[in-house]
Amino acid sequence: MSSMSLNHRRPEIPQQSGNYTPKPPQKPWSLTKPVEYLCREQRVMFVVIGMAIASVFFFLQPQFITTTVQLQKSSSGYQGSGIATRKQQHVGGVISPGAKLPLGLQRKSLRVVVTGGAGFVGSHLVDKLMARGDSVIVVDNFFTGRKENVMHHFGNPRFELIRHDVVEPLLLEVDQIYHLACPASPVHYKFNPVKTIISFSFFASTNVVGTLNMLGLAKRIGARFLLTSTSEVYGDPLQHPQKEEYWGNVNPIGVRSCYDEGKRTAETLTMDYHRGADVQVRIARIFNTYGPRMCIDDGRVVSNFVAQALRKEPLTVYGDGNQTRSFQYVSDLVDGLMRLMESEHVGPFNLGNPGEFTMLELAEVVKEVIDPHARIEFRENTADDPHKRKPDISKAKEMLGWEPKVSLRDGLPRMVEDFRGRIFGDRKETSESAV
Known part of the structure; x- marks a missing residue:
């Protein structure tokens, strides 16, 4: 048997002559193929329909x-x-x-912090922000605020309440800061004048504590900051009505200066942060405001008159009663604050009702609403009490499109209803506990 030799080599293929090209030679471009592609299966019609739908949209x-x-x-x-x-x-x-x-x-939905949010104005602002759909954080030390003012929001996942004093640092992540924290009534800010000063200014190298902390927070997180200042920065004004350009006539060593100068210093610091640190700030100068949830015995004239009339006590008028004030309902103020926050204007802006009343005229309105037989009792006037107070709101009208809508005679009955329930409710609870 003869042996067979096996050859495992592949037969070699002779290489083609010429240079190798990976791409086939390009054919000349022709318009006929795209046209044929569009004409097949009614593609042109679908293109036209798509363009029509986009145009209508x-x-x-x-x-x-x-x-x-x-x-x-x-x-x-x-x-x-x-x-x-x-x-x-x-x-x-x-x-x-x-x-x-x-x-x-x-x-x-924005995250908003309201310092002093359990107070009179702050709680109404919180209501409006919650109704708008925002998430709201209330920061309050309850010196003048009341937990009852915001209890109806407990359980809402968009609402938080923090018991905290703004003179201590606070770390939060928010979009907007409404800084309302400060005792605003004479009874409260005269009770602890040093605390009132510290809430807005501290006479040291840092110059401010409460407002400084909130402005520092706004700078760190890029939030917009609104300062609620006051008509008290005008002091006992020599200009009437008062415009934002007026610098005021304030007694720096008077019994009211803890509040007046504290707010003036807060305005100064707010503008310095705006100019030097590029913080978005807004400044509102609030004139006399009234409405439900005011502290009953806070020393402010409207709440004093209403509480005294309901209790059948004499209405106490200080001085001759010819000093004037302007009174705005709280819903008008809240509307103005929110418009200012959302605007592109820094301010300051006067937010008040230009309707001017003497203290005697206010007493007569309260008598009409509550008790026509209430009597008026005159007492010696307090120190540094401004003789006239009336805002010029032409700037707010022009730039914010804002002006008050609720007159004193329309708003006062709403406040009286709230006071009546709280005063007589408190008396009922006291009598029951005594038994």
């Missing part, structure tokens, strides 16, 4: 935006701050008036 987009905004307003119950009342957009955590809100995009 962009043509009707403004109407869709308007409808969406109206639905958001009606569902949230929010009226009057200027947010989402026109085409708007969210930029840096703030809704800019006049910008465009994309279709189907709801307004972003």
